[in-house]
Amino acid sequence: MTTNLQSRPSRTRRRLLQSAAAVALVPWLPANAAADELPEIPALTAFLAGRKPRLARVHLTLPQLADNGQTVPMKVSVDGPFAPGPRVTAINLFSEANPVPEMAVFEFPVAVDRAEVDSRVRLATTQRIVAVATMSDGALYATAAEVIVTIAGCMDGT
Amino acid sequence: MPDARISVPPSVARGKPFEVRIIIRHAMETGYRTDESGKSIPRNVIKTFTCRYNGDVVFSARLSSGIAANPYLRFFVTAKDSGQLAFEWVDDNGVRGGDSAAVTVA
Numbered sequence: 001m002t003t004n005l006q007s008r009p010s011r012t013r014r015r016l017l018q019s020a021a022a023v024a025l026v027p028w029l030p031a032n033a034a035a036d037e038l039p040e041i042p043a044l045t046a047f048l049a050g051r052k053p054r055l056a057r058v059h060l061t062l063p064q065l066a067d068n069g070q071t072v073p074m075k076v077s078v079d080g081p082f083a084p085g086p087r088v089t090a091i092n093l094f095s096e097a098n099p100v101p102e103m104a105v106f107e108f109p110v111a112v113d114r115a116e117v118d119s120r121v122r123l124a125t126t127q128r129i130v131a132v133a134t135m136s137d138g139a140l141y142a143t144a145a146e147v148i149v150t151i152a153g154c155m156d157g158t
Numbered sequence: 159m160p161d162a163r164i165s166v167p168p169s170v171a172r173g174k175p176f177e178v179r180i181i182i183r184h185a186m187e188t189g190y191r192t193d194e195s196g197k198s199i200p201r202n203v204i205k206t207f208t209c210r211y212n213g214d215v216v217f218s219a220r221l222s223s224g225i226a227a228n229p230y231l232r233f234f235v236t237a238k239d240s241g242q243l244a245f246e247w248v249d250d251n252g253v254r255g256g257d258s259a260a261v262t263v264a
Contacts, residue, residue: 071226095224099190103224106233109215114175118232122188122224153226 038144039128043101044094053132053140058091060131060145062121069123069153076106077116078133078141086137088115097127098153122153162257166243169264175234178209178217180245182255188223202250204229211261212241237263 038044038053061075078088093103106117115133123129126149132142162182170176182204189201201223209217216235235243240263246256 093224098224099188100222100224103222105220107218107220109218111236112175112217112234113236114234116232116234117219118230120226120230122186122226 038130038142039096041094041096041101041130044130044132047092047094047132048140051140053142055142057141058131058133058143060129060143062129062145062147064146065148066123066150068151069125069149070151071120072123072147072149072153073118074121074129075116075118076131077114080113080115082111082113082115086135086139087111088133089136090134091115091117092132092134093121094130094132095121095123095127096129098122098124103129123147123149124152125149161255162245164243164245164257164259166259166261169262170237172237172239172263175236176261177232178235178243178259179230179232180257181228181230182207182247183228184247184249184255186221186223186225186227186229190223200250204247204249204255207231207247208245209233209235210244210246211235212239213244237261239263 057079059077062072066072076091076093078091082088088108090108091106095101095103103121104119108115126147128144128146130142130144132140134140162180165179167176184204185202186204187199187202191199193199203223204221207219207221208215217233219231221229241261242258243261244256244258246254248254
């Protein structure tokens with residue numbers, strides 16, 4: 001009788017903990033998987049031409065939520081050090097949903113100690129932006145960032 | 159009326175990167191807008207931007223309609239000698255703009 005009383009609550013507690021852990025884990029799994037890959041953008045696929053960029057070193061900073069897609073602050077940077085190893089020669093920006101997917105290319109014809117560019121971009125709608133850094137040895141590094149846009153950047157005045 | 163506003167530190171340390179900021183006055187017309195009569199406004203964006211430091215290109219950019227009106231750029235240049243930063247840009251209509259800023263290396 002006493003053993004029954006002791007075992008029952010402990011089993012319930014274990015089950016409760018297990019289900020809580022499962023609930024906590026499940027939503028994270030797809031999110032992590034999505035962060036490990038770049039969005040499908042034909043212009044990006046054409047640019048990569050089969051090359052696989054490493055998802056490291058590049059940081060793309062955009063607001064998570066942009067009230068106005070007309071002008072959205074954007075910062076892209078590549079982690080150093082660059083000397084004596086390969087340096088950054090270019091950073092390409094690709095948009096998932098803009099009418100023009102090739103947003104910008106920033107080129108560094110000479111070695112830079114700080115590979116960092118800020119600008120302001122136009123975003124047609126909620127989408128992911130991809131930044132690809134090309135190194136002087138041909139290596140590619142990339143990252144993606146998602147922005148939720150509440151007012152589209154291409155539709156004003158129409 | 160100036161076409162651009164440039165910001166460069168008053169004095170920079172030799173061998174160190176310094177910040178360059180520029181805002182260019184330009185509508186960056188996307189080509190997707192229409193005027194009051196419903197006629198579409200042709201695309202006209204700054205396509206290329208170049209920054210030269212004492213004559214050598216140190217930074218350049220190819221832009222599109224995906225860059226906001228009055229394009230803003232902030233980037234870094236490594237200080238070598240005192241001299242001049244010269245900026246040049248060209249839009250779809252072939253209109254060239256340019257400006258420059260003095261660099262003092264301490």
